[in-house]
Amino acid sequence: MPAGHKDPLCQRPAKGQFHIDRWEVLQLVKDAAAVLGLSDRDIAVLGAHLSVLPKGPIKSGQLLMSFMQVSAILPRANCMEERGFRRSETRLDETGVVARKLSANGRRFAVRNASSRIVDAYGIDLEPLFLRIDELREIRARLEEDRQRKRALISRVTARLSELKRWSTDHIGYVPDALSDLALLLRNLFRRKTISVSDICEAEKRVDAIEVQIIPKPKQEALSATAEQPTLPCPAPSQNSDRLHIPSEPVDGCIGKVPCPVPDKSAADAGHIDRHIESKRKEYIKRPAFGSGTADLKLSDLQGAWSMCVQISSFYPDGPRTAQDLWDKLVEFCSFLGLGQKNVLNAVTEIGWRNALLVMDYIAHKIAIIKVPQAYLAKMLESYHQGDAIAAGRVCRTRQSARHVA
DSSP states (O other), X not given: OOTTOOOTTOOXXXXXOOEEXXXXXXXXXXXXXXXXXXXXXXXXXXXXXXXXXXXXXXXXXXXXXXXXXXXXXGGGGTTOOHHHHHHHHHHHHHTTSSEEEOOTTSOOEEEEOTTXXXXXXXXXXXXXXXXXXXXXXXXXXXXXXXXXXXXXXXXXXXXXXXXXXXXXXXXXXXXXXXXXXXXXXXXHHHTOTTOOHHHHHHHHXXXXXXXXXXXXXXXXXXXXXXXXXXXXXXXXXXXXXXXOOOOSSOOTTOOTTOOOOOOOOOHHHHHHHHHHHHHHHHHHTOOOOOOTTSTTOOGGGGHHHHHHOHHHHHHOTTOOSSHHHXXXXXXXXXXXXXOOHHHHHHHHHHHHHHHHHHHHHHHHHTGGGOSOHHHHHHHHHHHHHTTOOBTTTTBOOXXXXXXXXX
């Protein structure tokens, strides 16, 4: 090909003015690599060609040709294989980042005038890259805006999942399997680098769907019945909102982490998901066998202690009707405090029913500042056996109980 003849396949941008550092341009290409369809190897090859240009800032009107032989420039590209190096050059040429200027025999060399000054060259022309600086900057700004939007959407969806988990734990006593599976699925999805805004929006729609399943909107009768009950500290869900609203501070009447009771729904209104939740709840409060002497318990002896338990009686204003009902209510209430059935059984066995009710009521009153309820209960029982008064002085070990233990 004659000297000065340009490859007709290379479509060069219009001439422009530029004055910029070469490595700043390379960084622009790195930021826009996904849009341009370039790999890390392609960028390494481009950096090798940029390194052979004269030192200093690159100016418009300057000869921007890389005419070094491929065998000599390979060390500048991390000693890449020659075949891979040429393939990357082809991709750079196809994307319009560079332009090939071929000689007749395919060699790369400089063309000098009579005074040995380089006036032209055959090889890789880097001028198209510098003429696309404004375009690359726009691509980087658009990508950064897209990243910020995706980050904000992911944060919003993650926050809603956390609120749903917290609501389920407080009001149901456990996190439904469907919600746990969705949280795991979305966590893996949000880790992908190729995730798009539409993918996140679809994920948020799935969160909307499972939110409606877990927290269905109650009927008007249920709302009015809930509003008429002064013993329920949590307000009824809003009729005009489909979103879950969880206050950051405890509502007046709620004791720390103790959840508020939710109005029961009929099987027709509950649907498949609520039937699944109800079966889980039955398993959650499954009680162990009563110990000896529990069946002979006289509930009339506990009426005074029950009236003294402000927190427990606020959840169960009617009180227990049978010994088994007493156990069910106490186990369910303690599960809200983070105490298991074994903890309740140990407390009842060691200090008796009356004292156990007073101790659990005291823990519910202090639950906001108790970090580990099980350890706190164990410490109270230990203090009781040492003869110290516990539960703000309402429970103390009498001589009769000490002789009984001995």
